[in-house]
Amino acid sequence: MTTYYTKDHEWLAVEGATATVGITNYAQNALGDVVFADVPAAGTVVAKGKEAAVVESVKAASDVYSPVSGTVIEANAALADDPALVNTDPEGAGWFFKLTLSDPSELDGLMDAAAYQALVATL
Amino acid sequence: MADSAETVLNLPLDALHRRLGARMVAFAGYAMPIQxxxxxxxxxxxxxxxRSHAGLFDVSHMGQVLVPLAQDKALEALLPGDITGLATGALRYSLLLDAAGGILDDLMVTRRGEDLYLVVNGAVKAADIAHLRSAGITCDYRDDWALLALQGPEAVAVMERLVPGVSELRFMRSGGFDWQGVPLWISRSGYTGEDGVEISAPAAAVGALAEALLAHPEVKPIGLGARDSLRLEAGLPLYGHDLDPGTNPIEAGLAFAISKRRKLEGGFPGAAVIIDQLHNGAARxxxxxxxxxxxxxxxxxxxxAGDRAVGTVTSGGFAPSLGAPIAMAYVATDCATDGTPLEIEVRGKRLMARVVPMPFKAKNYVRA
Structure with a gap:
């Protein structure tokens, strides 16, 4: 499994042709207490860089962009009952959705963990 | 929120907020702690x-303005409250109104021995002062004073330890106190639905006062984010969101701010419209x-309400004490009865909602 990151603070863990998407620890910390996550249902077609989910903190709603194009195969049902998983385990149990990649070459433009940490260090 | 892209000023407690780990945002022209x-x-x-202990809020962005006591009649001409009949030391929630009865600001007016002490919203304080001055009222804008709020069930007990006698203040009463030689004006009031006090202090001394309050284990610093969720649960409107010149006191459910004598006498801006709506109802x-x-x-x-658009949410969010979303909205009066089922559209989805009485969370004022 390889994990990639976007400049918009999403992560993407790729295993073969499928990947899991969530927001990074930096993102959840910046958002504050998450009270709702609006995640796409299985079958939803998402496009790289386009709105795929919405995360609601106490203060505001924020878009989550899909790091790659593909078709959603599973939404994280656990977030409906416990949206705070996004705060407590953003890069684990707080994942948003899984998808099948339609164009694996899109991964080339994403950051690895070291590059992403370097980006966060500048913020 | 009324963020300003213009020059952002620092308030007297700026360094303390940053030392306490505040996330600062621009609000009403000032750098303020959001959380x-x-x-x-x-x-x-x-x-x-x-809600369970005591929260310390820095609300020094709000405008503190003194008006000579002799101008109480002139002030009454701009708002619907009874100011001439207010007891010394008492404070009253009121509304600056335009000629159509639209709300220019909501404010607190305290009648003191020598003057009237006004606390107005930070985002509109310059406009308020200009409005008062254009009506011939002398305004002494005290930007050399800071304003703190200590709110929660343990707030008054903590304040009493620092300043003996404060606990004797009744709700919506205030007085002058001395803390280690620093003059404070303390009111039993607030914007959270909890018991507590608001404290006006000289800017030069407010840092020491804030640290003395924070030294008590009951007290934690609280940002604007929780101030907003607390007031929302308490059903208290926020100027610029739930109130603006396009709303009037009757639509806003603030008829209590129109004092009995003023209802009879009128003589405030928009009185004809407002008194008519008071008796015959408003459209929303x-x-x-x-x-x-x-x-x-x-x-x-x-x-x-079904296919019919009946209104708009003016404030809404997650209510931490209730664990559920709540909102304030202006809706057509025929849909405003408690229990009325309505729907709110969010990102193309219809959420089921129903009209409920406010406050959403029972207030814990100590009225003694």
Whole structure:
């Protein structure tokens, strides 16, 4: 499994042709207490860089962009009952959705963990 | 929120907020703490701390203005409250109104021995002062004073330890006190629905006062984020969101701010419209909405009764003490009765909601 990151603070863990998407620890910390996550249902077609989910903190709603194009195969049902998983385990149990990649070459433009940490260090 | 892209000024407690781990945002032209980091920080934790202990809020962005006592009649001509009949030391919630009865600001007016002490919203304080001055009122704008709020069930006990005698103040009463040689003006009032005090202090001394309050284990610093969620649960409107010149006191559910004598005598801006609506009703009303599910409905979301658009959400979000989303909205009066089922549209989805009485969370004022 390889994990990639976007400049918009999403992560993407790729295993073969499928990947899991969530927001990074930096993102959840910046958002504050998450009270709702609006995640796409299985079958939803998402496009790289386009709105795929919405995360609601106490203060505001924020878009989550899909790091790659593909078709959603599973939404994280656990977030409906416990949206705070996004705060407590953003890069684990707080994942948003899984998808099948339609164009694996899109991964080339994403950051690895070291590059992403370097980006966060500048913020 | 009324963020300003213009020059952002620092308030007297700026360094203290940053040392306490505040996330600072621009609000009403000032850098203000939205929330604090750390074990007790975060909007939900700060909100719940205030409901169970005591929260310290820096609200020094608000405008503190003194008006000579002899101008009480002139002030009454701009608002619907009874100011001439207010007891010395008493404070009253009131509304600056335009000629059509639209709300220019909401404010607190305290009648003191020598003057009237006004606390107005930060985002509109310059406009308020200009409005008062254009009516011939002398305004002494005290930007050399800071303003703190200590709110929560343990707030008054903590304040009493620092300043003996404060606990004898009744709700909506105030007085002058001395703390280690520093003159304070303390009111038993607030914007959270909890018991507590608001403290006006010289800017030069407010840092020491804030640190003395924070030294008590009951007290944590609370940011603007929790201030907003606390006031929303308490059903208290926020100027610029739930109130603006396009709303009037009757629509806003603030008829209590029109004092009995003023209802009879009129003589305030928009009196004809407002007194008519007081007796015959307004076309729309500010209501509380309990929202099903967990998805918050926010400011601007349209409200429907079936296919009919009946109003708009003016404030909304997650209520930490209730664990559910709540909202305030203006809706057509025929949809404003408690229990009326309505729908709110959020990102193309219809959320089920129903009209409920405000406050959403019972107030804990100590009226003694």
């Amino acid at each position: 604090y980091d750390g074990e007790f920080g975060g909007i939900i934790a700060e909100h719940l701390w205030t 009303k500010r209501v509380g909405l309990a929202v099903d599910g967990k998805l918050p409905a926010r400011e601007g979301a349209p409200v429907f």
